[in-house]
Amino acid sequence: MKKIIISDPTLRDGSHAINHQLTKEQVSKYCSAIDKSGVSIVEVGHGNGIGASSIQVGLSKEFDIALLESARENLKEAKLCVHCIPGFATIKKDIKPALDAGVDIVRCACHCTEADITRNHISYVREQGYQAYGVLMMAHMAPIDVLVGEAIKMESYGAEAIIIMDSAGAFLPDKVQQLFTSLCDNLNVHVGYHGHNNLGMGVGNAIIAANSGATILDGSARCFGAGAGNTQLEILVPVLEKLGYTTGIDLYKLLDAVDFISEEFKSSIPTVNSLNIVSGLSGVFSGFTKHVLRISKEYNVDPRDVFFRLGKRGVVAGQEDLIIEEAHNLSQEKIGKAT
Amino acid sequence: MNSKQIDMIREDCSLVFSNPEKFELLKNESILITGGTGFMGSWLCESISYLNDVHNYRTKITVVARDTDKFYEEKPHLAKRDDISLINKDVLDIIEIPNNISFVIHAAGTPDNRVHLSYPLEVINTIAKGTMRVLDACTRLPNLKKVINISSGLVYGAQPSEIERISEDFISGPDSAKSTSAYAEAKRMGETISSVYMGQFRIPLINLRPFAFIGPYQLIDKPWAINNFINDAINGGPIKILGNEKTIRSYMYPSDMAYWILTVLCHGSSGLILNIGSSESYSLWEVANIINNSISNETLTITSTLNRKTNNSIFVPDVEKAKNEFGLVLTVSLKKAINRTCRWLTIR
Structure with missing residues (x-):
């Protein structure tokens, strides 16, 4: 059975849904609950990643490090991950303190045609002995050959996985299939998919990605994410299991963690409006x-x-x-x- | 760099250059090395310095590089020597070469594929135009005896799976329609340019095609599997194999590399094309295991992280020509190369 690594951006992408007003207590409670479920990776922080708190894209309620420390304390099994957009985040000011606070994985993200700007950040993380992923955001805006070229660059910088981010929820299944088939033909690292639900394709596209070779899938509890929200985690996991994939996740414990999000953020749960x-x-x-x-x-x-x-x-x-x-x-x- | 690291390199040189009479042609000569502060250039400087110090060769080295300040900072034991002079210049800006130069080793151009992918046009420019600049300047040298153009094993393109070792007469090439081929295609162009200068200006020239190396002076942050494995191991592991663990590679220790290059510089005939590297092939899984054993850390584990099928590429040279024509063999095994590299990186 093919193993799928589930990465949970609830406490990062979901931050958009609450104008980045996430508290340490909320992080602690969700991390404690989701860790028990067996989710592999938990992403935490400002919606635009570490170092992004600003008037332009929204000020965080808490400092990045405070959120990461709360998460670290409560994640015993899952890896702690941050989103990092070079420009918002710098190596010295943001990445180094994040690694010192216990982050395991840094997802270095950029607009899908600008992989070059992630080189120093990815290289730094790898040199320190941590895991670095490359993330191509707004992937619907570039043709497949360009995306593959940018992904190859990130792989050359040391990225251990390339995540395709459908930031606008604009992908349709055909393109997902062609894209992931092509990425898997050209890369020697993990390929992952981060979906948004604008056109109701979140879970569907994630499954197509998995069928086409993706081994990392992002999913948020109750779709908690920007705009229409992300691929819904608690639906994605059982559907994958039904299709014969393994995720290593305990469904009931996952649903317990999801219930916390439902209660805590009930007025901000994304809908497809x-x-x-x-x-x-x-x-x-x-x-x-x-x-x-x-x-x-x-x-x-x-x-x-x-x-x-x-x-x-x-x-x-x-x-x-x-x-x-x-x-x-x-x-x-x-x-x-x-x- | 600390004194123990310098001593280790000197020890490597003493082992490989045990028959100094072979290089007598270099005595009292002046050698120019472009890209002379990089991995290959530094080892050539170390080797010639050894011949000067121990065997009184009195060979002068002129190093051309873009960042000689860094060379002073990182390798002062070389940069401050009387027999090494530095020219801080981009290879593209070379117009004149000092008149006393009789041998030229053109090694400029980074093999770092992160740079190739991020700046393909600059890479093409540096390699193609840089080669022309250097060779133009060579045409005006009154005592020029030989030029070595450092090309690349990548000029062969993807090695077919049915060919275990690729020989110099294998005619193929990279996919010219891909921007990812910029470095390899530029190196091919560099060879063609060399051929033109040989024919048109009668420059005595040799093209060398290096494959993969591991040893001191190679930075472990470089994006190649073996470097990452060593980095992982030194950091306490686990050693992560990204991609296909059956990928086949071979690695040469740099003292052998320097010995081969200087041998060919002295004894190779113009027009020669020669592979430089090791023909002993290993899978990445085997390489990771050798590193694991070398570090001797019982808690170290090796993880191969990808669970989908990928192509297992091969990049291994046939070096029979080097053996048959020059008696060149490998003196440092991969196991010893890894041992010495790990020791060099950690010695204090």
Whole structure:
């Protein structure tokens, strides 16, 4: 039976859903519960990764290190993992303290066409004897051959796995199948999939990825993640088991951990609403949703129009300021039409 | 670098250069080495310094490199020697070579595949144009006796699985339509450029095709399997084999590498093409086991992490030509090479 490594980004991607207001107590309780289930990897921190707490993408309630220390104390079996986007995160300021705090895996992420910027970060982590993964975000924005080329670069830098991140939940099964088949043909390391649910494809695409060679799958409790949320962990695991894969996860203990998320964050559990669907269709990062909604209201424009405009411009995370620009343009056009 | 590490390298040189009369052609000559501060260049400097110190060769070395300050910092025992002079210059900026130079070893160009993949155009530029720059300058040398162009075993392209060892007469090549072939294709172009300079300017030139090495001066952060294994082992393990454990490689110890290069520099004829490396092939699993035993840490474990099938590539040279034409053999086994490398990295 093929073994699938389950990586749980609930306490990282889910941070987007609560404007990065995660507390040490919440981290402790969830880590303690999920550790008992047998999940292999638990990701913790600001939604945009370590060092990302900022006015532009949102200030964290707690320092990164405080969250990581709480997680470390409660993870006895699972590996502790951080998301790390070079630029937000620097080696000296963020990665080194994170490793000192007990992090096992650093997932070095970048826009899917810019693997070059992860070289120093991946190399540093490997040189220190820790595990480094490469993450290609917004993967729907690049053709398959480009993604494979960028993944090969990350492998050459020392990445022990390449994770494909469908940040906008825009992937459809055919592309997932072609992409993972091609990645597995060209790489000698693990390949993984991180899905979002904008078009309802979270679990489906993860299964297609596994069938095409992926060995690491991300899933969040109750989809707790940016925008429409991630692949739903507590559905993904039993479906994989039914299909003959092994995950090493105890379903009841997993469901216990999921119940904590349901209770603790009941007002913030992601749903696939109209805006999320538009986000997926326009190929814009799910994490933009809250900002688009707020700014559209301010400029009195239809947020769905804003999403499609942003999609046409090919915006990526970090370009949140363009939301204001497009909302402003739309409002001006509206005034022009009215007069 | 500490004095014990320097002593170890000196000991390696004394073992391999036990017949110094073989290199008499180099006595009182001046050798220019491009890329002379890297792994290969440093070993050539060590070897010639040894011949100077122990056998009174009085051979002068001129090292051309982009960062000679780093050379001073990391290898002051070489950089401060009277018989070694440094020129801080990119190979692309070479116009003139000192007139007294009689031998040139063109070794510029990093073999680090992280750089090849991140900066393919710069890699092509450095190798192709850099080779032309050096050879242009060579055409103006009044006493030029020989040039060695350090090419690469990668010019053969992917080694077919049915060929255990690849020989110099094997004609193939990398996939030219892929940007990942930038380094290998540039090295092929470097050989073609060399051939043109041989024909058009009568430059006496030899192309060497190095394969894989392991030994002192090789940084263990380099993205090659054996380096990672040693790094894992020194850090207490486990040794992680990424990808296919049946991948086949061979490794040469750098004192042998330097001995082979200097032998060919003295005795090789213009137009020669020669593989440099070890023909003793090992799977990555075997390499990891040798390293594990070398470190002698009972808690060390070896993990092969991938659970899907991948291609097991081969990269092993046929070195019969080196043996038959120059009597070149391997004097350091892989086990000994790994032992000495681990000791060199940890000795204080």
